[in-house]
Amino acid sequence: xxxxxxxxxxxxxxxxxxxxxxxxxxxxxxxxxxxxxxxxxxxxxxxxxxxxxxxxxxxxxxxxxxxxxxxxxxxxxxxxxxxxxxxxxxxxxxxxxxxxxxxxxxxxxxxxxxxxxxxxxxxxxxxxxxxxxxxxxxxxxxxxxxxxxxxxxxxxxxxxxxxxxxxxxxxxxxxxxxxxxxxxxxxxxxxxxxxxxxxxxxxxxxxxxxxxxxxxxxxxxxxxxxxxxxxxxxxxxxxxxxxxxxxxxxxxxxxxxxxxxxxxxxxxxxxxxxxxxxxxxxxxxxxxxxxxxxxxxxxxxxxxxxxxxxxxxxxxxxxxxxxxxxxxxxxx
Amino acid sequence: xxxxxxxxxxxxxxxxxxxxxxxxxxxxxxxxxxxxxxxxxxxxxxxxxxxxxxxxxxxxxxxxxxxxxxxxxxxxxxxxxxxxxxxxxxxxxxxxxxxxxxxxxxxxxxxxxxxxxxxxxxxxxxxxxxxxxxxxxxxxxxxxxxxxxxxxxxxxxxxxxxxxxxxxxxxxxxxxxxxxxxxxxxxxxxxxxxxxxxxxxxxxxxxxxxxxxxxxxxxxxxxxxxxxxxxxxxxxxxxxxxxxxxxxxxxxxxxxxxxxxxxxxxxxxxxxxxxxxxxxxxxxxxxxxxxxxxxxxxxxxxxxxxxxxxxxxxxxxxxxxxx
Numbered sequence: 183x184x185x186x187x188x189x190x191x192x193x194x195x196x197x198x199x200x201x202x203x204x205x206x207x208x209x210x211x212x213x214x215x216x217x218x219x220x221x222x223x224x225x226x227x228x229x230x231x232x233x234x235x236x237x238x239x240x241x242x243x244x245x246x247x248x249x250x251x252x253x254x255x256x257x258x259x260x261x262x263x264x265x266x267x268x269x270x271x272x273x274x275x276x277x278x279x280x281x282x283x284x285x286x287x288x289x290x291x292x293x294x295x296x297x298x299x300x301x302x303x304x305x306x307x308x309x310x311x312x313x314x315x316x317x318x319x320x321x322x323x324x325x326x327x328x329x330x331x332x333x334x335x336x337x338x339x340x341x342x343x344x345x346x347x348x349x350x351x352x353x354x355x356x357x358x359x360x361x362x363x364x365x366x367x368x369x370x371x372x373x374x375x376x377x378x379x380x381x382x383x384x385x386x387x388x389x390x391x392x393x394x395x396x397x398x399x400x401x402x403x404x405x406x407x408x409x410x411x412x413x414x415x416x417x418x419x420x421x422x423x424x425x426x427x428x429x430x431x432x433x434x435x436x437x438x439x440x441x442x443x444x445x446x447x448x449x450x451x452x453x454x455x456x457x458x459x460x461x462x463x464x465x466x467x468x469x470x471x472x473x474x475x476x477x478x479x480x481x482x483x484x485x486x487x488x489x490x491x492x493x494x495x496x497x498x499x500x501x502x503x504x505x506x507x508x509x510x511x512x513x514x
Numbered sequence: 515x516x517x518x519x520x521x522x523x524x525x526x527x528x529x530x531x532x533x534x535x536x537x538x539x540x541x542x543x544x545x546x547x548x549x550x551x552x553x554x555x556x557x558x559x560x561x562x563x564x565x566x567x568x569x570x571x572x573x574x575x576x577x578x579x580x581x582x583x584x585x586x587x588x589x590x591x592x593x594x595x596x597x598x599x600x601x602x603x604x605x606x607x608x609x610x611x612x613x614x615x616x617x618x619x620x621x622x623x624x625x626x627x628x629x630x631x632x633x634x635x636x637x638x639x640x641x642x643x644x645x646x647x648x649x650x651x652x653x654x655x656x657x658x659x660x661x662x663x664x665x666x667x668x669x670x671x672x673x674x675x676x677x678x679x680x681x682x683x684x685x686x687x688x689x690x691x692x693x694x695x696x697x698x699x700x701x702x703x704x705x706x707x708x709x710x711x712x713x714x715x716x717x718x719x720x721x722x723x724x725x726x727x728x729x730x731x732x733x734x735x736x737x738x739x740x741x742x743x744x745x746x747x748x749x750x751x752x753x754x755x756x757x758x759x760x761x762x763x764x765x766x767x768x769x770x771x772x773x774x775x776x777x778x779x780x781x782x783x784x785x786x787x788x789x790x791x792x793x794x795x796x797x798x799x800x801x802x803x804x805x806x807x808x809x810x811x812x813x814x815x816x817x818x819x820x821x822x823x824x825x826x827x828x829x830x831x832x833x834x835x836x837x
Contacts, residue, residue, distance in 0.1 A: 238740055271743030278741075283734040288756050288831055298742040333832040349742065
């Protein structure tokens with residue numbers, strides 16, 4: 183059953199330099215219990231999409247100007263502020279990128295962990311503390327009892343991210359949005375945290391949107407993948423399709439930029455050339471065109487629509503048929 | 515925690531000694547002394563012998579370092595000696611005024627805090643709205659208006675308003691009575707200087723609260739708190755305010771210490787016999803003993819206030835507590 187359905191979402195930032203179309207007509211769905219990845223460079227609109235779902239876009243300067251977000255039968259954009267607040271932290275939990283700064287330095291772990299339970303589930307402080315202890319155990323933190331009385335600065339980055347995960351899970355949400363949950367962590371810790379998130383979401387049957395710029399993460403942990411570029415989804419499909427049969431030059435370029443342990447002949451990394459476009463100055467053509475090695479004249483005339491090329495696999499590229507040769511080279 | 519406190523207390527000693535050195539030698543750099551001023555102040559001829567006797571009496575003919583050692587020893591044993599000008603014991607002279615100045619400072623701090631923190635918070639939360647502009651204009655006015663002028667306006671205002679309302683003009687009492695002797699009399703005298711100075715003082719603290727809170731509101735943990743679905747009131751009160759109080763506490767503390775000795779003109783306007791007035795008198799009279807004691811008192815107040823600020827830091831921020 184579809185848990186979350188985003189349709190034609192448009193979020194813009196009104197700045198002195200012009201209107202930034204951070205999210206420009208994004209649509210995707212998340213089924214119950216499913217893990218969906220949103221991949222893209224910095225500034226591609228992945229985080230803004232997530233914050234739009236939570237309705238936490240700071241106004242001014244940001245605003246959701248169009249589209250709809252249906253979650254569990256409710257239109258989130260039509261809810262009152264109070265109703266929306268009851269969804270945040272209760273039905274949708276969020277995990278942020280920076281564990282070092284996303285916990286309040288002056289409040290105890292226990293206080294921060296029990297807050298959502300007391301606010302949303304009406305639990306007593308003692309009951310919430312009991313549950314907090316269990317949650318900390320669940321995310322693999324030793325001596326949970328002692329940790330509850332400690333402050334964030336007593337914990338390492340990995341531990342803090344575990345606390346943030348516990349916090350997101352506190353009210354048994356239906357959906358968790360993880361915004362680059364491992365970017366700030368050591369590589370070894372990254373794997374542990376991802377493994378933990380995967381196991382917990384499977385066990386508890388929680389759906390998850392995982393936002394990342396790391397395609398390696400996607401391959402192992404996501405069921406489906408949406409690739410974003412300049413505020414739009416330019417390719418989407420199940421993880422294996424994206425990984426083995428990319429149908430957009432940008433996805434292909436991203437794949438080429440991932441270091442691979444199983445390839446010897448490609449000792450050098452191949453980054454995506456050029457810079458992401460200025461989102462205040464987009465024209466009607468394809469936004470990836472200036473960096474695209476397959477670009478033709480017609481790419482400047484209109485933005486290619488997302489078209490289904492195989493069941494469940496869509497791509498927004500006029501030249502998608504011409505990628506085959508290079509795809510073979512990269513994927514083998 | 516007790517280690518932290520002990521460290522802070524021990525750190526006070528070098529500060530006090532340093533301040534003692536400064537005031538002692540700076541005072542003596544001013545040409546002339548209390549004896550010359552006493553006898554020749556009006557331009558009359560005085561026998562050098564008489565001045566020498568006076569200097570001997572006061573002990574200021576002794577070598578500098580002996581005098582300095584004497585002064586420091588006296589300070590740390592709470593023996594401040596007598597005023598070189600009036601001859602009265604210094605503790606008695608200061609004691610009278612200290613009580614009054616302390617009360618005005620405490621009341622002004624209270625007034626300032628009660629105004630500053632809510633206004634600063636509102637201003638930050640409603641940033642760039644008319645409410646924010648209003649608060650900022652109010653606080654800029656507070657910085658721009660001298661306290662003594664506001665004091666004069668308050669007295670005039672009181673006279674005019676009471677005249678209009680009751681037909682008889684009312685003025686705050688002039689004679690000081692301790693709060694435990696006559697609380698109504700005491701408060702109705704001291705509340706006006708407290709408001710006049712508290713307003714300016716609140717202006718600085720309001721602006722500090724606003725900017726500190728604005729900074730904290732942009733922090734990641736505030737976003738986390740909102741993502742948890744907490745009510746905005748809880749986000750502000752529990753998550754943001756405590757974090758933004760560090761610079762505000764500093765400002766409030768320093769201003770408090772300043773008020774203890776720096777209200778010269780305001781004391782004049784409200785006809786209060788406080789420390790500020792005594793300060794000016796003792797400096798113009800070259801009353802070394804009194805000036806030194808007063809400076810040391812103010813330094814002590816600064817140091818003690820800073821100690822309390824440090825304690826407040828530790829209470830507000832657990833990271834300081836354990837480091």
